Amino acid sequence: MKQKITLKHIAKELQVSISTVSKALKNSEEISRDTKEKIQAFAKLYNYKPNNIAISLKNKRTKNIGVIIPDIVHHFFTTVVRGVEKYANTKGYNVIVCLSDESFDKEVINMEMLANGSIDGFIMSLSSDTQLKGDYNHLKEVIEQGIPMLLFDRITNEVDCDKVIIDDQMGAYLATQKLIDEGRKKIALVTTEDYLSVSRERKTGFVRALKDNHMEVQEQYILQMPTMGMEEKPFKNFFDSVEVDAVLCVNEIFAISGMRYLKSKGKRIPEDVSFIGFTDGLLSKYANPSLTAIDQHGEKMGEAAAEILIEKIESELEEPSFKTKILSPTLIERDSTIN
Amino acid sequence: MKQKITLKHIAKELQVSISTVSKALKNSEEISRDTKEKIQAFAKLYNYKPNNIAISLKNKRTKNIGVIIPDIVHHFFTTVVRGVEKYANTKGYNVIVCLSDESFDKEVINMEMLANGSIDGFIMSLSSDTQLKGDYNHLKEVIEQGIPMLLFDRITNEVDCDKVIIDDQMGAYLATQKLIDEGRKKIALVTTEDYLSVSRERKTGFVRALKDNHMEVQEQYILQMPTMGMEEKPFKNFFDSVEVDAVLCVNEIFAISGMRYLKSKGKRIPEDVSFIGFTDGLLSKYANPSLTAIDQHGEKMGEAAAEILIEKIESELEEPSFKTKILSPTLIERDSTIN
DNA sequence: TTGTACGCGTTATCAG
DNA sequence: CTGATAACGCGTACAA
Numbered sequence: 001m002k003q004k005i006t007l008k009h010i011a012k013e014l015q016v017s018i019s020t021v022s023k024a025l026k027n028s029e030e031i032s033r034d035t036k037e038k039i040q041a042f043a044k045l046y047n048y049k050p051n052n053i054a055i056s057l058k059n060k061r062t063k064n065i066g067v068i069i070p071d072i073v074h075h076f077f078t079t080v081v082r083g084v085e086k087y088a089n090t091k092g093y094n095v096i097v098c099l100s101d102e103s104f105d106k107e108v109i110n111m112e113m114l115a116n117g118s119i120d121g122f123i124m125s126l127s128s129d130t131q132l133k134g135d136y137n138h139l140k141e142v143i144e145q146g147i148p149m150l151l152f153d154r155i156t157n158e159v160d161c162d163k164v165i166i167d168d169q170m171g172a173y174l175a176t177q178k179l180i181d182e183g184r185k186k187i188a189l190v191t192t193e194d195y196l197s198v199s200r201e202r203k204t205g206f207v208r209a210l211k212d213n214h215m216e217v218q219e220q221y222i223l224q225m226p227t228m229g230m231e232e233k234p235f236k237n238f239f240d241s242v243e244v245d246a247v248l249c250v251n252e253i254f255a256i257s258g259m260r261y262l263k264s265k266g267k268r269i270p271e272d273v274s275f276i277g278f279t280d281g282l283l284s285k286y287a288n289p290s291l292t293a294i295d296q297h298g299e300k301m302g303e304a305a306a307e308i309l310i311e312k313i314e315s316e317l318e319e320p321s322f323k324t325k326i327l328s329p330t331l332i333e334r335d336s337t338i339n
Numbered sequence: 340m341k342q343k344i345t346l347k348h349i350a351k352e353l354q355v356s357i358s359t360v361s362k363a364l365k366n367s368e369e370i371s372r373d374t375k376e377k378i379q380a381f382a383k384l385y386n387y388k389p390n391n392i393a394i395s396l397k398n399k400r401t402k403n404i405g406v407i408i409p410d411i412v413h414h415f416f417t418t419v420v421r422g423v424e425k426y427a428n429t430k431g432y433n434v435i436v437c438l439s440d441e442s443f444d445k446e447v448i449n450m451e452m453l454a455n456g457s458i459d460g461f462i463m464s465l466s467s468d469t470q471l472k473g474d475y476n477h478l479k480e481v482i483e484q485g486i487p488m489l490l491f492d493r494i495t496n497e498v499d500c501d502k503v504i505i506d507d508q509m510g511a512y513l514a515t516q517k518l519i520d521e522g523r524k525k526i527a528l529v530t531t532e533d534y535l536s537v538s539r540e541r542k543t544g545f546v547r548a549l550k551d552n553h554m555e556v557q558e559q560y561i562l563q564m565p566t567m568g569m570e571e572k573p574f575k576n577f578f579d580s581v582e583v584d585a586v587l588c589v590n591e592i593f594a595i596s597g598m599r600y601l602k603s604k605g606k607r608i609p610e611d612v613s614f615i616g617f618t619d620g621l622l623s624k625y626a627n628p629s630l631t632a633i634d635q636h637g638e639k640m641g642e643a644a645a646e647i648l649i650e651k652i653e654s655e656l657e658e659p660s661f662k663t664k665i666l667s668p669t670l671i672e673r674d675s676t677i678n
Numbered sequence: 679t680t681g682t683a684c685g686c687g688t689t690a691t692c693a694g
Numbered sequence: 695c696t697g698a699t700a701a702c703g704c705g706t707a708c709a710a
Contacts, residue, residue, distance in 0.1 A: 001483065001484070001485045002483045002484055002485075003484070003485065004455075004456075004484055006702095006703060006704085007703065007704065007705095008703075008704095016680075016681085017680070017681045017682075018681090018703090018704080018705095019680080019681065019682075019683095019704095019705075019706075020679090020680055020681070022704065022705060022706085023680090023705090023706090026705090030679065030680080031679070031680075032679055032680085035679080035680085047480075049451070049454075049455045050455065050703080050704070050705095051455055051456040051702090051703055051704075052452075052455045052456040052457045053392060053395045053396045053401065053456040053457070053702090053703080054396055054456070054686090054702075054703035054704045054705090055703085055704065055705085056392045056686095057390075057392045057393055057396050057685095057686050057687070057688095057702090057703080057704080058685080058686055058703085058704055058705060059686085059704095059705090060686075062392065064435070064457075072411075072417045072420055072421050072424070073414065073417045073418055073421055074417075075412065078411045078412045078413075078417055079412055081411055081436070082411050082412055082438065085411070085436075085437070085438050089437075089445075089448075089449075094435055094437065094452060094453065094457065095435070095436055095437070096403070096433055096434070096435045096436070097420070097424075097434055097435070097436040098424070098428075098433065098434070099421065099424050106428075109428075110428075112388070113391075113433060114433065115388075116343075116388045116389065116390055116391045117343075117390040117391040117392040117393070117687090118391045118392070118403075118433065141386075144340065144341045145340070145341055145342070145343055146340045146341075146342065253621075253625070256625045257625070260625075260627065263627075281621075282414075282592075282620075282621060282622055283621055283622065283625055286592070286595045286596075286599075286622055286626070287625070287627070288599065288602075288626070288627040345686095345687060345688090346687065346688070346689095347687075355696080355697085356696065356697045356698075357687090357688085357697090357698095358689080358690085358696080358697060358698075358699090359695090359696055359697065361687095361688070361689060361690090362689090362696085365689090368695095369695060369696075370695065370696075371695055371696090374695080374696085389687080389688070390686090390687050390688075392686090392687080392688095393686075393687035393688045393689090393702090394687080394688060394689085395702095396686090396687080396688080396701095396702050396703070396704095397687080397688050397689060397690095397701080397702050398688090398689090398702085399702075456703090
């Protein structure tokens, strides 16, 4: 087993001091050509690579960024991670991914683990538990310590930091307007509970579009789904009790499940009922009919987040100047709406 | 801005030596009650937490494990990552995720970045590029250095290390047998190019099942898809030229796309043609008809991988005793086959 | 041109 | 009971 070689080994082997080796490997002018060549050759031969940990300790820079997301088996979040990775790697950063699993406690634990020197900055999206609880002290503490922090997608106004979001209101507005333009009159919204920031925004956009078109907002057309998983029954109750001709869903799964139920009731899509869903993931593309969707541009979001965060890390100015970047969503028309 | 506090700060503030503080915080018997209480109170007040990096340097243990996967916007890999995270966190480890993006070069770069002290061990699945190239020197070098390494799913026999896979042959066999039991006679296999280890295995299982049932293996029933993405044309060519009554696909996307095309040709599923796909992801569940699938138990795989790797990391014996854990796949019957 | 000494934050050993 | 010292691996200001 070829143990990792250190400056010390090289120094001893070549009968010079450690600092000479260090300088030689940085091609310092201070060192004679001969010595440099000898040392560099030796280093290459034994494949010397500086130890990241030692450098981190010295520089107080780890070149790691911590990403905390609620779930990883999730199309949108993974596209964001991919974007973060992509940009971070070009800047020589690694990405440490931690999952909060939608739990406040795990979010706190993970942040504490990472905050003790493991990372130079955070990119995160709040767990639903945290948003429900409304307790953001763990974020505030980290920020207090001077660790750069960026929130994306699921954010809160209660903490001051950089943010990247898509314009969820606009997404919902676009979608709703599209349905109205099709001539739909009874448009339903299928959403989650209100404490998720994104759901609130989407609902606002939905309502605004209706009002702008002088349509009435009827609470009975709004279905608030309980926690994910059991979709069958709520849909049944809802669609059996109200007659709709269009449905906007805050995620793909709701849309697919909704379409399935209505089709089983003999409705034709999109002739009888149009569907639009948030998050343009795999399901939207491969659904039958394929689903018209709001693309949230996760990868771009991740890249933007990484760019902003890394800039902040490397600028190290004390100024608390935070920006919120708002990306625009796009409507991708497929077969669940009428062209 | 409340800077992170160190032992040194505490020592200075309390007029004691650094080592006294260190010991006091570890509740050492050597330190008097009074001093300990004073120091512990102070530490708690200022929320002292030891610096991970310094500890890593000292212990030569980072408590990080590196996970390198070809793609993260991918249901199977994310379930594995989730399993790894889950187990690793219970053992106090963080997970550093790097993406090879199916590229040999990125795989090498990422491994080198992580191998210089950032992680205590690797869990990885080979990029297709690497499998195509057949060059595993980067893995061998890392293993040479004594860094524990575990391969999962996309593995190779050319490197000696721990491995976790599902029995892909068995999965394909199970699926094929199911189709045969339904009375299908013209069973197609839709797969990728042969250099992916998993595809090879699945093909072998498919062939074996046919032979065991005294059925002829006909090359014309095997469709080798080019790289992912453009599914339309190859399917058209294939299904227009051969008549089949069942299809086994090595992934969900192929299955969904295949079903779609055949439905567009007026075939009924599963009455005219049965479908089974590998990887029980979202698409399988929500497809129409829902897809009978081989569950690869990604999360279990991740947990098993993390368990084996961490055990190896913490046992630090020199013995090169490597095991290969083989998980059994499960057939999940849905509506694309006949019950 | 090369080497010494120090510091990053921690722990362990040993001396007082 | 407490403190000084060395060590982990590296970089660098300063001394030789």
